[in-house]
Amino acid sequence: MKPPFIVVGLACILSGTLPARAQAQRAVAPPLQGGPGTVTLTLEQYDRLLQRAEHPVKRPEPPPIPAVLARADLHVRIAGDRATGTFTLEGEVFQNGPTRVPLIMDATLLDVHIGTTSVPLVTEGPMAVALVEGPRPFTIALDWGAALSSSPGRASMLLPVPMAGSASLSLDLPGHPADVRIAPGVITRTTTAGDVTHVEATLVPGTRAALSWSSREVTAPSAPQEARTMAEVKTMVSVGEVEMRMTALVEVTVLRGEPERFEVKLPPGFTATGASGSALVSTEERPGAIVLVVQRPADRRHQFLLSLERPIGDASAIETPLLSVANVDRETGEVAVEATGTVELTAKENDTLRRMDIREASANLRSLSRAPLLTALRYHRRGTEPAVLSLNVTRFPDADVVAAVAERATVTTLVTVEGRTLTEIALTMRNRAQPFLRVELPRGASIVSAEVEGEASKPAQGTDGARIPLLRPGFRPNGAYRVSFVYVQDAQAFAKKGRAEFELPKMDVPVTLVEWEMFVPDKYRLRRFDGNAMPMPPAEAAPEGVVGGVVGGLVAPGEAVNTARGSGLGAGVGGGTGGGYYLAQSGQVFGVVTDSSAAQLPGVTVRAKRGDVVVSEVVTDASGWFLLSNVPQGSVTVESSLPGFQTGRATLSFDATNARRVDFQLPAAGVGETVEVTATAAPTAAAAPPAVRIGGALTPPPAPESKARDEFAQAPSSNVLNLQRRIAGVLPVRVDVPRAGAAYKFVRPLVLDETTRVSFEYRPR
16 A cells, blocks of 8 residues: 655745645645645655654764873883883773874873774874874873983983873882982882882873982992981870870981981880881881881981880889980980879979970970870980889879750741741850760651751751761861751641740750740730740830941931031930931932831842942841942942842932932732832931931831730841741741741750740730
8 A cells, every 4th residue: 555645835844834734634645746846745754854843853062172181100110321111091082083182292202002003193293192083981001211311419301291180100210219309290109129219209290290319329338337326205105094105206316327227225014006207118126126227328317206005004103214216325305294084193303304394395296295294304315324204193083074065055936827837946065075966856847957167967867866966077176166957847827816835855965045036927916925934025225315326427317417427426316325316328328128018028138239230238127127338329220139029129310429218119929020119319307317226227217106016026136037048048948937027035044955845825916
């Protein structure tokens, strides 16, 4: 059976439309041959054409770069007056076909290959470029060679470094050369095995590293020269409960000869637990001594760090010699004593050891301490006379102490009419060693986030409650610091009126003072409080003219503009220090921000912009007022924004010699993108004051209250505003907290592993 055919006008196909007959009936009998401008397609071809038009093939994005060299490992060997080596380069080609891969500059290459296959190589000036087929990862080996440069006593060469992401060097030098240098680069390790010195280093990619080392002529061996040395020993003695430890920093100065072995005598009963040093090759243990073998005998100074320990039990009198370096002409030293636990320690002086002030001890010695230093002594030993340390130790039993304590707990709770609450608890901690805080959350509560000194931490859940981290890696506080966590709780929804109860979680650290601020929707009024936390009435407002007033030179009503300028201590309404009301000055924009119900909005960000540049920015206070200063002359756009509300915008031609008032009324999100408002000119000195400064905060002018408020309701603090902003932008929860409401504050001192509860009656306003 032959497939059906469709005749489609070429113009229709190009425009993406079909004739009405083709849309109504796709499969028809083969038509007659079309006239000029038509194309005959099978149904299968037609369907494929439609599918390709609806789903075009998406071409893959090209790689950002053709290829990359990730790593370069350089293995170089020195033999005679030549240097040869193999450079192993690892990388990847991202595009198809032959790709240019820059390898190295100013290098003499003997061969370039991938495995056993040679790689085409071209030169572009000083750069050697390989052609690698892609896409695929690759490993290229470069065989390199160069001649050495010699100067009296030294040999050197220039080593080209490939242009890779990182470069490392493995260098084999004959004999025992000294003073190996690489620039630019860092030597990470030097070892000697037989007659070969192996050097490992990191290099700077794409540069030429200058390598140099000392070279000596081989001469007939001379008679060994008698060695003469001096030693300086700084010893930290740590007295524990059942053992004594010694940590000694030994510095040996060579006066004559080239000794490569130094013998250190150990005090009786002590065992060496560690030995280290920059030039130390190996150690040999002997009865009562340890032998230190150095790598560079020609050096004039050697330093070693030795660790010893021995058991002492509960002995109260301890007498032990100090470690010493054998066969030295002179030895000086310092001794510092520390102890763990609660002890009283006395060190006896003798003919060799003399007491010294702890502050006079060497900084290197004090850096070895892990506990407060109790005493310090110095000595000067000649010949074989020993330096003996005598200690009297009195131990006292340890008493139980509190590992952690919270000086203050600042609690902020946001309450919704649906009964869902969001609570943040911020603790001012003093912590010695307690890693976690055990928290028993109220029923239906779950932790949302936790922080330790401003950085997020991860809580854990145990069988007896949640665990909040009190410490984090690398953070060891010496004083008070902040630990906070946020939890959300589902409770019974508010009715028209009734009684509600809220409680805080139990915490296993003592809390000196709990301050609890509860933010309740403005439609409810609370009364008849009960529980084990005391409600706090709001602080009484200061009399008019005593607080606030002329701040930074603002003028008071009744005075001429540009008078009474000063530091904020001028007289105000009523004659009090600091003044009372003030008028906005020239160059300022002020106003109030409210929602659609005329409730004032705190925490709104208000910006003055000239084009795209922000020239002034403030946040509305607890009563929704703002004051923008230093607004420039000309066209200015004032914007107000708050998460959950639409953005308000006002464009005005600003006269910098006067002030302007701009009020915003922001509807809830979803009503519109922006709200356009109008601006009014600033009032004159005789007009009613637009705002008042009380205690440094901008609040609206006093007005008679339309409704009586209960005695405990007060304006929310910045803690409430900050938590509201975090809900909108940071916390991964949805809590529909009203923006308008009242705060109720409670306080309770001395809380330890018990629940803090508050209950109250609520009714509509």
